[in-house]
Amino acid sequence: MEQQSQPGLFGQKHASRDYTQEKFWGKNQFNSSFPASLVAYMSYKGIEPVYLCIDKNNKLLHKHISGKELFGIDPLADNLYYNFETNYVPYEKFYTGKREHIDLVLTDYDTEQAIKGLEIKLTALPDSTTDTLDEEHYSCEIVVRPSTICYLACSICHHYDSPKGRDKLKKLLGNFPKIKHWDVADEVVPFYPEILTAIENVAKDMYAHQAPLMIQPVWKTNGRKPQLADNCLDVFVWSNLAAIHMCTQGEREIVKIARPNRSIIWIYKMLFDFYVYGHFDYDNTINDLSYGTKNDKAFSISGQVSWPLLHCPELSRPRIRKDEIKNIILGGGQNLLSPERRFDAIIVNSPDLF
DSSP, rough: OOOOOEEEEETEEEEEEOTTTTTGGGHHHHHHHHHHHHHHHHHHHHHOOEEEEEEETTTTEEEEEEEHHHHHSOTTOOOEEEEEEEEGGGGGGGGESHHHHHHEEEEETTTOOOOEEEEEOOOEESSSTTTTTTTTGGGOOEEEHHHHHHHHEEEHHHTTTTTTHHHHHHHOOOOOOOOOTTTTTHHHHGGGHHHHHHHHHHHTTTTGOOOOGEEEEEEEEESSSEEEEEEEEEEEEEEEHGGGGOOOSSSSSSOOHHHHHHHHHHHHHHHHHHHHHHSEEEEHHHHHTTTTSSOOOOOEOOOOHHHHHHHHHHSSSSSGGGGGGGEETTTTTTHHHOOOOHHHEEEEEEEEHH
């Protein structure tokens, strides 16, 4: 591979971040810009990310997805513009309220048309709940933002966005629960199994039209040691419908609304409002249906919960080696990193990688 004289990241010929400037190497920027280039690098090598999706029975499957299918365009295309932390315009008509940014919008550089919007979750492997287990049982904590739930709901609205589609969605959602006060947990809890079944029915109906929603790269250390494993990087991709499985690992009958249950309720309410009004009120749904829990995140799952969902050879042995990081971070870009997060810090403190 050719050497690059200026700081940059592999594959990003056009991007909304200028990697010659130190401010674009901060923790928040790096956590999305590096994974985008990791996907491009894997595509260059012919290595396909693991794709978590569902079958017609809503069973979680592991497949593989090419970089081109994931991005909707060749990750190394000359006309690809990597646009970070921006609105995904094709979904804006589905909701009112604050315009939520999505982590990465792949855009045609020539026409400025948005091609694909994706969330990115850079995750550490193992997390604190699995780092004392044997290596085969290492897994990651995954934290999901409310905006991800918004975009998940929008992706479903997009599929049913026609008079015929909305009628079908209404049937799939079933009889709207007789809930007078959606903000009162005690009124909603008895109907939760019915709400969950409705969301599962929607997933089964549109399984053939599911689409990538979330990129989850993993970076692996040697257990608790702050050292990268020799095989340390890989990428998992969650479809919009597979992501729902992160919310459904608990009991169907509940006595209290935990964050994952709340996310299912949010999705249901957003979809029903879309059927009735043609859009949903994102701010009101998130804020009014909080059930006494902060909205700093939609939900999170620990490594012990995510392991059954993610477990595969690529999780046990990621396919990108640590000595390949120098092929992704280019032109001395590592010298501009601010070691505020573990992955940044490990690279900064591992000069041998370069």
